[in-house]
């Protein structure tokens with residue numbers, strides 16, 4: 137069949153391994169996914185803590201942030217954030233959340249864990265490359281951590297690293313911190329290139345008999361599209377990053393105006409990657425919702441193939457929208473129109489997917505366990521993010537909104553919904569498979585309700601701040617007279633944000649409690665069809681005792697001719713249930 141490595145993968149090869157090779161230097165895709173999970177949750181705590189300090193400073197400038205007095209000088213002064221450190225905080229918060237939380241959580245955790253299980257393979261195509269990926273990512277994490285402690289401080293040019301600020305140490309006073317930031321990002325890219333190669337090769341070559349491309353669960357399509365988009369967009373940025381490093385270290389002037397360089401060149405290279413990157417994060421999150429909605433509405437997905445085609449179209453379009461980030465950066469103004477048009481065009485395939493999801497829910501017998509709540513939450517929150525994207529994507533509006541809190545609100549509505557609502561949906565849904573136990577439903581529901589309400593009370597008012605003209609990346613809004621009347625909104629947002637962060641503790645408690653005390657899940661607690669639910673929870677080292685044969689697509693729920701309302705992909709049509 138499609139499985140060119142059939143001979144190798146069919147045998148159940150088993151060998152007892154010691155602690156180190158089982159849990160640390162493992163080539164098992166399931167262990168690697170869990171390692172990525174641990175790393176991304178670690179970074180999420182740090183990124184969240186940075187968000188807390190940012191928000192405190194914005195609401196109560198130059199006062200001591202409670203619980204932060206342990207941070208030594210010269211970072212903070214008895215809990216007070218100095219302006220240089222504010223820049224470090226937003227740079228690190230953005231960098232951490234995008235590169236060290238979103239990508240590892242959505243791609244590396246769910247991609248690694250699910251792809252081999254869902255296609256009926258024993259592991260990734262290149263298990264050692266997979267292990268190398270997580271170790272290079274660990275190295276990237278270490279470099280980023282070290283960069284916080286070098287003389288001169290950590291990178292502070294924003295997560296977009298725009299030159300000239302980022303190109304010469306004298307502009308920010310940051311020397312090694314910025315160099316190490318570039319190195320950390322480059323290592324992280326290398327780790328995800330390895331992952332992307334594995335995702336694509338595994339899906340193309342390792343599918344179980346009968347698993348045709350159009351029987352793949354949609355999340356697999358989303359993961360490999362994301363992987364391909366990432367691999368095609370990141371090259372120019374890596375080259376650009378080397379040039380930035382050369383500017384800093386040996387004094388070239390690619391981006392430095394006084395040497396004839398072009399700061400705008402970096403912006404093009406960054407956003408040629410940066411916009412596709414948004415979809416690299418979004419697509420796996422959409423994939424998670426696409427798996428969850430049919431299960432909890434007991435209905436086949438509406439428009440399986442149109443969803444795949446829309447995803448590919450969106451993937452292609454994502455390469456020709458990048459300059460919508462640069463309307464006011466001094467690009468040729470005639471470019472604003474074409475880039476506005478492509479940007480608005482890209483909402484068409486996404487709108488189609490959203491309609492397909494709504495049609496999937498339509499007249500389903502819907503139940504609302506925690507994964508479903510988070511999946512619906514993702515959809516609702518992302519809708520606001522997507523709709524406001526149409527505003528900021530059109531040049532006339534963006535000329536006013538660019539670099540205001542309107543943009544901050546917009547991208548948190550897209551990113552937070554993908555990363556946290558989508559990520560939580562996936563974790564609550566696949567936790568039983570990963571760890572063999574159910575998570576607690578009551579805690580899960582409380583977690584959802586608090587997160588949903590507090591997310592909106594934190595980020596929705598930022599639209600008003602933006603409309604009121606509050607700029608992003610300013611350490612002290614009170615310095616501007618015209619912003620002072622907006623300060624109560626800032627105080628309100630900070631209160632919400634603190635509660636939002638605290639309420640994530642409920643997830644942490646639930647997670648660790650359920651690891652040890654949760655109800656035993658059994659192989660298929662949600663009565664779902666895809667292959668990962670046909671094996672034990674957690675699956676054995678080699679995933680399946682016998683490689684399954686696939687007979688049908690992944691979403692056959694509530695078929696009139698079957699006895700149950702679900703029909704697993706690997707179940708042969710039984711005589712007695714046939715009409």
Ligand code: HEM
Pocket residue numbers: 184187188190191226227229230231233234237238293294295296544548551552555556594607608609610633636637
């Ligand atoms: C409780 C959660 C969060 C809070 C309270 C929060 C808050 C903030 C604030 C106040 C800023 C500073 C804006 C500025 O002054 O320009 C910011 C920037 C940013 N945030 Fe978040 N954020 C949260 C979660 C996230 C998540 C989940 C992501 C992405 C996955 C994210 C990505 C970013 C990015 C990329 C920036 C821009 C950094 C820069 O300007 O260089 N944030 N956030």
Ligand SMILES: [Cu+2]
Pocket residue numbers: 410411414457458460461
């Ligand atoms: Cu963009």
